[in-house]
Structure formats: structure tokens, C-alpha cells
Amino acid sequence: MEVHQQSAPEPSLLDEMINHSGHVEELLPAEPQAVRIVEVVEETDHSFELNTDLLEQILLNPKVADKKVAVIGVAGAYRKGKSFLLNFFLRYLTWRSKADKVMGEVELDNNQWMSPNSPLSGFSWRGGSERDTNGILIWSEPFLMKDKNGEEIAVLLMDTQGAFDSQSTVKDCATIFALSTMISSVQDIRCFLMPHPGLKVATNPNFDGKLVDIENEFQQQLGVMIPRLLDSHALVHKEINGQKMTCRELLEYFKAYMRIFKGQDLPEPKSMLMATAEANNLAAVASARAAYQKEMEEVCGGDTPYMSTNELLEQHDRCKSVAIREFRNARKMGGVEFSLQFLDRLESDLQESYESYLKVNNGKNLFKSMRTPTVLVTLMIIDYIFQEFFQLLGLNAIAGLFSSILCIVIGALGVWAYSRYSGHLREAGGYVDDAVTYVWTNFISPNANHLGPLGGAIQMGDALGSGNRTTNSTNSDNKKRN
Structure with a gap:
């Protein structure tokens, strides 16, 4: 025609x-x-x-x-x-x-x-x-x-x-x-x-x-x-x-x-059969992963409120079980041993998805997102008080040291604020977050019991913002299992 x-x-x-x-x-x-x-x-x-x-x-x-x-x-x-x-x-x-x-x-x-x-x-x-x-x-x-x-x-x-x-x-x-x-x-x-x-x-x-x-x-x-x-x-x-x-x-x-x-050559029938078996198992992985993501979106998607890390981990385990059950129930080609490698791949994909949901969830934690500016402003106030105190005592050298530290903290706060609101210098902003986390973990949080009502607020914030520690322990557990 x-x-x-x-x-x-x-x-x-x-x-x-x-x-x-x-x-x-x-x-x-x-x-x-x-x-x-x-x-x-x-x-x-x-x-x-x-x-x-x-x-x-x-x-x-x-x-x-x-x-x-x-x-x-x-x-x-x-x-x-x-x-x-x-x-x-x-x-x-x-x-x-x-x-x-x-x-x-x-x-x-x-x-x-x-x-x-x-x-x-x-x-x-x-x-x-x-x-x-x-x-x-x-x-x-x-x-x-x-x-x-x-x-x-x-x-x-x-x-x-x-x-x-x-x-x-x-x-x-x-x-x-x-x-x-x-x-x-x-x-x-x-x-x-x-x-x-x-x-x-x-x-x-x-x-x-x-x-x-x-x-x-x-x-x-x-x-x-x-x-x-x-x-x-x-x-x-x-x-x-x-x-x-x-x-x-x-x-x-x-x-x-x-x-x-x-x-360059046309494939043999055996190669085509193996490719079909591989695609069959990959399709089962994709469907199971989609089932996991659908379940997780309902409990901790972008529009849902913040939930504690322990509760999120429980939901992850539940949705992971649903996904693995769906993968195992799917009709697959290649036999049980052939499918095991794809089950490992599914578990790895689900762990990566969980870590993404964890980051999104932590972003909803107001205390955690405001930790860096809060700590930096607090350090500025404390540093300024010590600077003025040592100047009154006539110890200008020590006061000058605190003045230098104050300039560094103000500079760090400026870099962090610019990074967050402009999207530039993201790596530098990350260094500031890491430094504040180190100060928080090693100096502020361990001494919270001695700070009265302020210490109670610090401990509560520590409990809410404990996502990273849970993530690290989860990752190490997975590595041991693998």
C-alpha cells in the first residue's frame, strides 16, 4: 500500500x-x-x-x-x-x-x-x-x-x-x-x-x-x-x-x-531466555519497590507531619515486609537461586529509600532544622559576655581571644544563612552543620542535666533529633547481615 x-x-x-x-x-x-x-x-x-x-x-x-x-x-x-x-x-x-x-x-x-x-x-x-x-x-x-x-x-x-x-x-x-x-x-x-x-x-x-x-x-x-x-x-x-x-x-x-x-551478532535463544528471566525478576523488584514507596508515602510523605525516628523505623520494617512478600509471591523465571540476587538488590533499594524518607522526615523536625543557628547565636551571646567580663578585669589578651572567636562564629552563621537561602556554598554550609553537631554532641548534650529547665529542653530536642544515630546503627546492622 x-x-x-x-x-x-x-x-x-x-x-x-x-x-x-x-x-x-x-x-x-x-x-x-x-x-x-x-x-x-x-x-x-x-x-x-x-x-x-x-x-x-x-x-x-x-x-x-x-x-x-x-x-x-x-x-x-x-x-x-x-x-x-x-x-x-x-x-x-x-x-x-x-x-x-x-x-x-x-x-x-x-x-x-x-x-x-x-x-x-x-x-x-x-x-x-x-x-x-x-x-x-x-x-x-x-x-x-x-x-x-x-x-x-x-x-x-x-x-x-x-x-x-x-x-x-x-x-x-x-x-x-x-x-x-x-x-x-x-x-x-x-x-x-x-x-x-x-x-x-x-x-x-x-x-x-x-x-x-x-x-x-x-x-x-x-x-x-x-x-x-x-x-x-x-x-x-x-x-x-x-x-x-x-x-x-x-x-x-x-x-x-x-x-x-x-x-554485533544476533543473540542466541539461550541468551534471550536469560535476558527475559532477568527482566522478569527486575520487574518483580520494581513492583515490590513501588509497593513499599506507596505504603511509606501514606505515613511519612511530604505532606505528612513529623514522626519520631523509632516510629518511622517501625513503619519501614512493616512496609519492607509487605514489599518482600510481594516479591516472593510474584511468578519469577530462573529458579530460586537466580532470584536471590534480586532479593538482595530489593533490600538494598528499600534501605536507600528508607534513608531518603528519613532525611525528609528529619527536615520536618523544627528543632533539628534550627539547631545550627540556635547554637551559633547562643555561642555568640556567651562569647560576648566573656569578652566583656575579661575586658573589665583588664585581661585584654584573653578578651581579644574571645573577640576573635566571636568573629569566627558570626562568620560561620553568615555562611550558613547564605548557604540555606541562596543554595550556594552548600559544602561550606555542611561543614558548619557538622561543626555544630560536634559541639552539640560532645559538649552541650552531655551536660544537659546541669542546666536546669534549659537542659530539659535540650534533652527533648536530642530525643527528637536522634535520626542520624538511628540511621548509622541501622546501616551497620545491614552491613553485618549482608
Whole structure:
């Protein structure tokens, strides 16, 4: 099938945003469109590059990350109308996702989605003999649909580079086809023979994809085929090892498959099986980690009030048990011994997450956050009193020493305040915090019992701000266990 009008420029991996530090960061476009997630570097060694940043933004979007996923892709020879056909899939899903909200269940033979007078847009397409698609592209916004059981499922559309063109090697064609079929939900292959769209499509250089310019027989069969593929009763979940995948888990499979196809030679079936087993266990780790983070966010997230370190540790242990139980209950490939290394990785990830939550929680502790300026101001007052006292006694040398110390303390307070409110000199501000913590731990806190009511306040603050000691003891315990 050949067509002659392109609907939109194809995105490039070079369309990136570069910040002032020189770090390259690519962001999803504001409006949904096709984005390239796998690029074939044909100018050098025909290697494959995965755009991990874009793929993570799509698959880890909170709206879809933990929803089951269906991946619908097209693959085959170049210049046969793959992208052209995929845009009708896109039109149907766009209409269907809106129609379900308004009309509820839609009849299978409802052809309102076809919009015969609208130009075809979405994935880049055009006629001629030159290839139009490079690598693998997916639509940047998954469609949320209901499956036959009424469960909400994320639907991804995937376009692939055509095979057997003059620029691609045999390995390029085989790799693209293998990746697309391994990622695709559809494993039960069936046939649907589409008629030719008509001579007007093949010969008119101004053809823009309007259905009114396409033969009626093609339109009729299009209205039969697409609902049979994309209707809620026909959607096929992505499954591996009998387990339905979520978008979060699919990301791990994508990464694992890309690693084994990076070499110069096509991988052996055994290597592909091991990559699938690895991705399967990594997906279980990702799901378990997400379960831990969801539980912890509810008890100590950014909007929750401060809680004591001991209580936070109890919540960590509880959520950690939930996560490990979820990992062990997940269906995994590779056997028990193979999965143990991923269990260790999960425990390490959970410990890192706990330390992050601990820092956030300690930041909510007003006493701890104000410890440095309080101690420094107190030292300034005490130092000033001693300076004046020794001047009255005529001991100017000792008074001068206290005056020098006072200048140092004032300078430290100024550096700390500037660091906190400007974001600059952060390392210097950290040194000031460390120095104050040393003074607090070794001189002020041990003598709190001799300071009356002030000492009681110091002891209470010490109890509230004991997060670092607990963290250190927790870390040492983990190191001993490991």
C-alpha cells in the first residue's frame, strides 16, 4: 500500500533540551505525538540506542505505571503502509477513549470513529520509494481502555522501521522485527486480508489520508478489522510467563532486550531466555519497590507531619515486609537461586529509600532544622559576655581571644544563612552543620542535666533529633547481615 502525503514530521533523538550545566535532557512534548524510543545509528556501526529517559516518562507516568498494558505494533517490509494503517488505529483509540466516557459501552459496528473528511495525522507517513520510519516509535500518551473484564488497561501503539530497504542491514531488519514481536502483546497470529485502497491513493501526490478519497471496499474492511483488534473484548494483555505485565514492568523488559541486541551478532535463544528471566525478576523488584514507596508515602510523605525516628523505623520494617512478600509471591523465571540476587538488590533499594524518607522526615523536625543557628547565636551571646567580663578585669589578651572567636562564629552563621537561602556554598554550609553537631554532641548534650529547665529542653530536642544515630546503627546492622 503506497500513500503520498506525510502528516507530521517524525521526531528525532536530537530534539533535546540542554540546560546550562551542559546536561542533555529530553522531555516529552506537551501534545501527544509519536516519539522515537529506539534509533538505529546507521552512520557508524548500525548499533541500536534506547531512549531510556523518554520511555521512562511514558511508562512510569503515575496514571499508567501500575496498570496492565497492551502493546499493539506493526512490523513488516518498508513502503507497505504500516504507519498509514497505524494512524487509523490511533484515530479509533482516540475516539473510543472519549466515546466510552460519554456513551459507555460502544457497539462493535459503530463507525463514527472513521471521520471520512478528516486528514490522517499522527505517526509520520508518506508515499514514494524512500523509507520514512527509523527505529521504533510509540505514541507518547497511552490510551486508557476497559478490557473484557471491565479492568482499566493502558494501550500502547508502536510503529517500526520497515524491513528490506536499501539502507538497512539484515541484522537491522531482524533486530527491529524481533524487538517488536517480543514487546508486542499479540502472539496469536491471524490473517485479515485488506483490499487495495484505490488508484487515487497510489497516484495522487496531494492525497492527505481522507477516507473519502479511498475506495469504499477498503473503508468497509477497515471498519471491520480495527474494532476486532482494539475493541475492549479483543484487547490482548501483554503476558510473560503467564503473568500480565504492567507498564512499570514492561520498562524492565525493554531495557533487558535492548542490552542483548546491542552486540554485533544476533543473540542466541539461550541468551534471550536469560535476558527475559532477568527482566522478569527486575520487574518483580520494581513492583515490590513501588509497593513499599506507596505504603511509606501514606505515613511519612511530604505532606505528612513529623514522626519520631523509632516510629518511622517501625513503619519501614512493616512496609519492607509487605514489599518482600510481594516479591516472593510474584511468578519469577530462573529458579530460586537466580532470584536471590534480586532479593538482595530489593533490600538494598528499600534501605536507600528508607534513608531518603528519613532525611525528609528529619527536615520536618523544627528543632533539628534550627539547631545550627540556635547554637551559633547562643555561642555568640556567651562569647560576648566573656569578652566583656575579661575586658573589665583588664585581661585584654584573653578578651581579644574571645573577640576573635566571636568573629569566627558570626562568620560561620553568615555562611550558613547564605548557604540555606541562596543554595550556594552548600559544602561550606555542611561543614558548619557538622561543626555544630560536634559541639552539640560532645559538649552541650552531655551536660544537659546541669542546666536546669534549659537542659530539659535540650534533652527533648536530642530525643527528637536522634535520626542520624538511628540511621548509622541501622546501616551497620545491614552491613553485618549482608
